[in-house]
Amino acid sequence: MRLINRSPGRPAALVLMALPFVAVLAAYAIGSEVRLAENPQDKLLPAPAQILETAIRLFTEGDRRSGRILLWYDTGASLARLAIGVGIAALSALAFGMAIGMLPYARRTLNAFVGVISMVPPLAILPILFIIFGLGEVSKVALIVIGITPVMIRDLSARTLEIPREMIVKAETLGASSAVIAMRVVLPQILPRLIASVRLALGPAWLFLIAAEAIAAQLGLGYRIFLVRRYLAMDVILTYVIWITLLAFLMDYALRLLSRKAFPWTEAAL
Amino acid sequence: MSFVEVRNIFQSYGSRPILERVNLDVAKGDFISIVGASGCGKSTFLRLLLAQEVPTRGTIRIDGNDPAVEPGRERGVVFQRYSVFPHMSVRENIVAGESFHRCWGRFYGAGKKQALDRADETLNRIGLAHVADAYPATLSGGMQQRLAIGQALVARPRILLLDEPFGALDPGTRLAMHDFLMELRAQTRMTVFMVTHDLEEGFKLGDRVLVFDKTRWDADYPDNYGATITYDFDARNGGIPFQDIMEEHNVLLSA
Numbered sequence: 001m002r003l004i005n006r007s008p009g010r011p012a013a014l015v016l017m018a019l020p021f022v023a024v025l026a027a028y029a030i031g032s033e034v035r036l037a038e039n040p041q042d043k044l045l046p047a048p049a050q051i052l053e054t055a056i057r058l059f060t061e062g063d064r065r066s067g068r069i070l071l072w073y074d075t076g077a078s079l080a081r082l083a084i085g086v087g088i089a090a091l092s093a094l095a096f097g098m099a100i101g102m103l104p105y106a107r108r109t110l111n112a113f114v115g116v117i118s119m120v121p122p123l124a125i126l127p128i129l130f131i132i133f134g135l136g137e138v139s140k141v142a143l144i145v146i147g148i149t150p151v152m153i154r155d156l157s158a159r160t161l162e163i164p165r166e167m168i169v170k171a172e173t174l175g176a177s178s179a180v181i182a183m184r185v186v187l188p189q190i191l192p193r194l195i196a197s198v199r200l201a202l203g204p205a206w207l208f209l210i211a212a213e214a215i216a217a218q219l220g221l222g223y224r225i226f227l228v229r230r231y232l233a234m235d236v237i238l239t240y241v242i243w244i245t246l247l248a249f250l251m252d253y254a255l256r257l258l259s260r261k262a263f264p265w266t267e268a269a270l
Numbered sequence: 271m272s273f274v275e276v277r278n279i280f281q282s283y284g285s286r287p288i289l290e291r292v293n294l295d296v297a298k299g300d301f302i303s304i305v306g307a308s309g310c311g312k313s314t315f316l317r318l319l320l321a322q323e324v325p326t327r328g329t330i331r332i333d334g335n336d337p338a339v340e341p342g343r344e345r346g347v348v349f350q351r352y353s354v355f356p357h358m359s360v361r362e363n364i365v366a367g368e369s370f371h372r373c374w375g376r377f378y379g380a381g382k383k384q385a386l387d388r389a390d391e392t393l394n395r396i397g398l399a400h401v402a403d404a405y406p407a408t409l410s411g412g413m414q415q416r417l418a419i420g421q422a423l424v425a426r427p428r429i430l431l432l433d434e435p436f437g438a439l440d441p442g443t444r445l446a447m448h449d450f451l452m453e454l455r456a457q458t459r460m461t462v463f464m465v466t467h468d469l470e471e472g473f474k475l476g477d478r479v480l481v482f483d484k485t486r487w488d489a490d491y492p493d494n495y496g497a498t499i500t501y502d503f504d505a506r507n508g509g510i511p512f513q514d515i516m517e518e519h520n521v522l523l524s525a
């Protein structure tokens with residue numbers, strides 16, 4: 001049998017899925033063990049047990065000075081920035097994407113502009129954002145928005161253009177105005193694409209968030225990581241990294257679930 | 271004055287003529303079948319009738335009205351594919367046929383209830399009541415086309431345009447769809463234009479069969495000339511009027 005036609009059974013699939021995770025964990029454990037045996041003061045690869053201990057402390061114990069559990073405050077601050085940034089990006093991408101995809105005038109006006117703007121490296125203009133908006137919340141949200149919106153607009157306008165012309169014409173023959181076509185034909189078909197687009201944009205959004213927090217913030221997951229870097233607190237950094245990864249994974253999973261539940265017709269088939 | 275009046279239509283894309291000198295008069299309630307070689311411009315002609323495109327030259331009038339510049343409610347259409355809305359259930363698709371011309375494309379309150387009742391009636395008539403809550407993607411090709419035709423008809427267009435509506439269906443389903451279409455037509459006396467690749471289907475359903483072809487042909491530059499209507503058959507009684515005449519003739523002779 002050809003390799004392309006062989007696939008694992010269900011138990012084998014589960015084992016295979018776990019394999020890379022186990023491999024990485026084992027490699028880390030061994031590496032850590034070896035380094036600590038050589039030098040018990042080594043900070044580079046803290047023992048898994050120590051990371052767990054640190055994690056429990058970070059999640060449950062308050063800060064010595066303020067008594068606040070910083071990890072939760074960091075999480076709250078970061079998630080708020082992320083939500084506002086991604087929310088603004090999603091809404092404007094939806095509006096502009098649909099306009100570009102539906103209206104020839106908007107297409108002529110904006111298509112080339114968005115194409116060029118999406119080529120600007122967002123991190124390169126971060127200093128400009130700090131200069132214009134100061135070091136507060138606005139510049140961090142702005143970086144996320146500027147970083148992911150152009151690509152999302154391009155994605156959604158392309159998706160809008162992909163809607164078969166026949167369907168739009170059909171709506172016209174039923175007497176639908178441009179607004180009705182937008183609200184009843186295009187929007188419902190674009191919303192699942194919007195969710196897919198957001199899922200793809202979440203990666204870059206986290207990147208821009210952490211970059212902005214690393215440079216200027218008083219609170220936030222990215223801020224904390226770069227702060228404790230000075231003390232080589234690998235156990236704290238690793239806890240935060242795992243926590244961020246978990247958050248990102250859960251968001252992606254939730255969006256996928258939402259897409260499936262909210263738009264059952266996308267899964268409908270004979 | 272005829273119901274549909276096509277006067278000296280030319281249509282070119284860039285410098286390439288597709289249709290030339292197309293003239294046609296159609297009486298109200300006629301079923302016109304359109305046949306012709308692939309790529310000769312049948313769909314183009316239908317798009318012109320639909321006002322999805324404006325002809326390079328010439329005019330198309332329905333009931334003496336000004337030539338339309340965009341599709342509207344007086345022209346209904348069913349394409350080979352993509353003629354129903356995939357995000358709406360079968361029932362919602364039918365309601366859309368009535369509601370899309372309204373301000374927000376919806377019915378509210380009591381109007382909504384009545385519209386749903388009317389939709390259920392329509393679904394009964396077109397034999398889709400049992401799948402009213404399903405999404406179109408779960409229907410067979412024949413059922414989807416039935417839905418598309420039903421949806422087009424509840425909008426009460428003056429003419430109905432069909433572009434190879436049964437082109438993707440198997441022969442058995444096709445025959446069922448013929449009966450379905452004939453029945454609906456008998457009820458509505460709608461003026462219909464149907465493009466088909468199936469001559470038999472064209473003669474079976476149509477009152478007239480139009481053949482599109484090029485009258486001039488340049489062997490070196492086949493794209494130089496457009497197509498026009500080269501034959502206009504009377505297709506009533508299965509397209510064999512001559513036999514009627516012959517029989518009458520014979521009967522007269524023997525009498």
Ligand SMILES: Nc1ncnc2c1ncn2[C@@H]1O[C@H](COP(=O)(O)OP(=O)(O)OP(=O)(O)O)[C@@H](O)[C@H]1O
Binds near residue numbers: 310313
């Ligand atoms: N928007 C357009 N721009 C340029 N050329 C076009 C356009 N639409 C159609 N054509 C060309 O016009 C010609 C006629 O196309 P049309 O779709 O009307 O043919 P048809 O008779 O319907 O063919 P078929 O039987 O394959 O459906 C084709 O050669 C096609 O490539």
Ligand SMILES: [Mg+2]
Binds near residue numbers: 312314
């Ligand atoms: Mg065609």
